[in-house]
Amino acid sequence: MSFANKVIIVTGSNRGIGKAIAFELAKQGAWVVLNGRNETRLMAALNEIQGQCPKTIAIPADVSTKEGANTLIEDTYSHFGRIDGLVNNVGLSSRGTIAELSPEVIGQIFESNVYGAIFPTIYALPYLRKTQGSVVFISSLAGIRGLPGLGPYCAAKMALRAFVESIRIEEKKHKVHAGIVLVGKTEIVENKEAIGADGNFVVLKPRKDKKIQSMEQVAKATLKSMRKRKYIITLTPLGKVNLFLQARIPLLVEKLILKNIHKFEEGNQ
Numbered sequence: 001m002s003f004a005n006k007v008i009i010v011t012g013s014n015r016g017i018g019k020a021i022a023f024e025l026a027k028q029g030a031w032v033v034l035n036g037r038n039e040t041r042l043m044a045a046l047n048e049i050q051g052q053c054p055k056t057i058a059i060p061a062d063v064s065t066k067e068g069a070n071t072l073i074e075d076t077y078s079h080f081g082r083i084d085g086l087v088n089n090v091g092l093s094s095r096g097t098i099a100e101l102s103p104e105v106i107g108q109i110f111e112s113n114v115y116g117a118i119f120p121t122i123y124a125l126p127y128l129r130k131t132q133g134s135v136v137f138i139s140s141l142a143g144i145r146g147l148p149g150l151g152p153y154c155a156a157k158m159a160l161r162a163f164v165e166s167i168r169i170e171e172k173k174h175k176v177h178a179g180i181v182l183v184g185k186t187e188i189v190e191n192k193e194a195i196g197a198d199g200n201f202v203v204l205k206p207r208k209d210k211k212i213q214s215m216e217q218v219a220k221a222t223l224k225s226m227r228k229r230k231y232i233i234t235l236t237p238l239g240k241v242n243l244f245l246q247a248r249i250p251l252l253v254e255k256l257i258l259k260n261i262h263k264f265e266e267g268n269q
């Protein structure tokens with residue numbers, strides 16, 4: 001798939017990984033639709049990216065609601081008359097153990113990561129069928145198995161894999177591609193928040209470790225998923241080993257995690 005003159009929506013693209021994906025697409029000649037809830041940030045991102053591609057537009061919408069997701073897709077179609085790709089990037093991480101968990105947090109995590117991905121997909125599929133387009137879900141290494149302190153986030157990201165697998169088979173005859181990118185620990189924007197077990201937001205510590213991926217690496221992997229119509233792309237060597245072992249010897253992975261539990265606790269901050 002060449003990206004030149006292709007209309008591609010990236011949800012949650014007014015900052016972070018979504019914005020990096022949008023920039024990479026614009027660089028390759030795509031007509032990108034930016035999205036986010038915060039309109040000030042959205043307009044700032046639009047101004048930046050229009051330097052690269054004047055065709056870029058921005059649609060403010062909360063994609064975790066049916067109305068917001070529908071607005072994003074219908075407004076895109078009204079503007080361009082076609083949709084070639086959808087990148088479901090919106091997501092919110094959680095922190096804390098299941099025993100500490102306020103039940104409302106489960107709802108918030110699923111609304112963001114699952115509803116926020118599947119609602120836009122439902123509305124986009126009829127248009128993607130017309131273009132034999134592509135839908136890519138941005139998941140996480142946390143979507144390979146349940147991890148300590150990240151239970152709701154892991155469960156939500158795992159749910160995305162089930163949707164991708166169903167869509168791949170259901171849409172085969174329409175030649176729509178569905179893929180998933182399992183993203184490792186990546187650099188974050190300043191003051192990025194996750195939701196704590198008690199429902200309060202916690203600000204994550206800046207990430208400086210050399211092993212941290214850049215947003216551009218994730219963006220390039222996302223474009224590869226679309227271009228080569230991949231099923232799963234797993235980032236980082238640790239992610240690839242984890243995926244392999246989890247499928248074959250999950251109890252070994254459990255033992256390794258228990259042995260390194262302090263690293264998980266530090267890493268979740």
Ligand SMILES: NC(=O)c1ccc[n+]([C@@H]2O[C@H](COP(=O)([O-])OP(=O)(O)OC[C@H]3O[C@@H](n4cnc5c(N)ncnc54)[C@H](OP(=O)(O)O)[C@@H]3O)[C@@H](O)[C@H]2O)c1
Binds near residue numbers: 011
């Ligand atoms: N960073 C990592 O280490 C990492 C690792 C693995 C996977 N991931 C995944 O990568 C994706 C992006 O992560 P990130 O670190 O770039 O996150 P981020 O910096 O928090 O950015 C999230 C983006 O989504 C938008 N957004 C959030 N909820 C929305 C909603 N309901 N409707 C529309 N837009 C919404 C935000 O803008 P508004 O707030 O203005 O709406 C923002 O543009 C997520 O799915 C995350 O789970 C990240």
